Amino acid sequence: MQPSLFSTVQWTVSSLTKYVRDLLESDETLQDVWVEGEISNLSRPASGHIYFTLKDAGASLKSVMWKMTAARLTLKLQDGMAVAVHGKIGVYEVSGQYQLYADQIRPVGEGALYQEFLRLKALLEAEGLFDPERKRPIPEFPKRIGIVTSSTGAALRDMLNILRRRLPLVEVILAPAPVQGDEAPPKLVDAIFSLNQLPARPDVILLARGGGSIEDLWAFNDERVVRAVAESKTPIICGVGHETDFTLSDFAADLRAPTPTAAAELATSVTIIDLSETLKSYQVNLSSFIISFINDRKSEIDNLISGLKFFSPSRRIQIERQRLDEFAHRALAAQVHRLALEASQLEGFDKRLEALSPLQVLARGYAVVTRQADGAIVHEVAQARGGIKVRVSDGEFDAEVKNKN
Amino acid sequence: MAKSSAKQKPIDELTYEAAFAELESIVSALETEQRPLEEAMSLYERGQALVKHCAGLLDGAELKVRQLSGGELTDFEAAE
Secondary structure: OOOOOOOOOOOOHHHHHHHHHHHHHOOOHHHOEEEEEEEEEEEOOOOOOEEEEEEOOOOEEEEEEOHHHHOOOOOOOOOOOEEEEEEEEEEEHHHOEEEEEEEEEEEOOHHHHHHHHHHHHHHHHHHOOOOHHHOOOOOOOOOEEEEEEOOOOHHHHHHHHHHHHHOOOOEEEEEEOOOOOOOHHHHHHHHHHHHHHOOOOOOEEEEEEOOOOOOOOHHHHOHHHHHHHHHOOOOEEEEEOOOOOOOHHHHHOOEEEOOHHHHHHHHOOOOHHHHHHHHHHHHHHHHHHHHHHHHHHHHHHHHHHHHHHHOOHHHHHHHHHHHHHHHHHHHHHHHHHHHHHHHHHHHHHHHHHHHHOHHHHHHOOOOEEEEOOOOOEOOOHHHOOOEEEEEEOOEEEEEEOOOOO | OOOOHHHOOOHHHOOHHHHHHHHHHHHHHHHHOOOOHHHHHHHHHHHHHHHHHHHHHHHHOOOEEEEEEOOEEEEOOOOO
């Protein structure tokens, strides 16, 4: 139908848009819809509101979630994510755009899994499996580390590299198990159980898996696995997926690591470098101890030596030597005295001897007559004959016997 | 407490942990207790030997990986 050229203008843009808006917003069906589609053009500006476009193969739908509702959203939205969005259809008059005002978003396909995750989490939480009091400390310096993961995965290689670099002293016991698929949960449980059964139990167990989709990681949300983690006698560090992935095994473990690599790091808080340094400091302690020990003994000896010197025999010898000197001196003095005494006695004798000398008699006029022939003293006349020698006080002379009476 | 010489194992046979623990006890014994010279010297010498042994173990340490399957432990060759 051709519009009349002269018809009167009935609408402004605003009034028409408002009319459309009222029309849409009064439709009960449009006010309570679940729409399935893929997220694109996701943006979350500083305002805190979330804007995105829901798309499928044939159409797209502008969507917005206000800040207040967005704050309660636990799901991490991503472009390309398949979601089901609940909300109502309205019109944004400024741009003449009808759009979906979202109040709930849940993953499509993962929806059922996610509901199961929440149900199980609430159940086990109520049982106390995730209580902080249950968490045991991770040993600082493990000798033996158990690893539960796939024997072919990159996670194992990464963990072994970390352990080799940080603490090659440890012994690793790998209990291999598939980490995804239906057989994974019972095998993971077996692996944890068998490590706990070892006569030489590991000091800590690393339960790990590399990143993957939520389905890939699902085994770690399996109730059997979560319970095995909680019941393990050996402390467990759980490192599954990436930083942003949380599994129920993480909650049940004694320590949650964001990645397998981080789990290996957390299990080796003391590294070979720390050990070397401690060793060096012990060596220094030992050496400085023994040096001061020996110095102490030396000064003890020095003290003893000066003590000994005081009581030393050499001191006695000095004293004795001095006494000896004194004696020697006294002996000498005595000797001198005695000699003088002797000398004076001798002089006395000499005088007496002199007094008794026959020469003294001769001086008084007597003579001594001896025979020339035999030198015999002539005491009697009869003895006198031939030549005689007459000794007087000042000498002697020869004489001849003449007349004998 | 440092062990008496009768109980001492040859140092070569000690694991790192055992050697280190004994070293720790020797250092603390020397630091806290008065001992006769001869005993102190022999503790010191054993301490030095333990340090050497531990350092050797650290230098030569290679990660040992074993695989547990069916209750049996076997050597595990990591595929690169």
